[in-house]
Amino acid sequence: MKKAPDPVDRHVGHRVRVRRLLVGVSQEKLGDALGVTFQQIQKYEKGTNRISASRLRQIADMLGVPVSFFYEGAPRADGGREEGAAEPASDIAAHDVFWTSQDLQLVRAFQRITDHQVRRRIISLVEAIGTSTAPPDATE
Secondary structure (H helix, E strand, O other): OOOOOOHHHHHHHHHHHHHHHHHOOOHHHHHHHHOOOHHHHHHHHHOOOOOOHHHHHHHHHHHOOOHHHHHOOOEOOOOOEOOOOOOOHHHHHHOOOOOOHHHHHHHHHHHOOOOHHHHHHHHHHHHHHHHOOOOOOOOO
């Protein structure tokens, strides 16, 4: 009987995947830089294989983030989340496998916005649109 991946390993792997996609690095390119196969990168991203501390440092350097980035929002032993968590780890499974090209396009465009007030307004707008309960207009 296979043991399920540890929730922290899944979380760290998910964060590796998200960052890798955001910077436009393929699994193959990351694997080549680390001296492993793209299949190994897949296993890291799924949490099937744990990432050693030294390997995580290499990944962080390659993807341009501090090691702590991969632990933001990680589940704790008591079932809670790390401080400043954006989402519960249990919500990750809903969207950790694939990001569409539109998701990446939106995030990359958002990252290029340097005015923090504009960024806050865009977030408010998108949240308002996402929570709108009004039915679509049939005349459009």
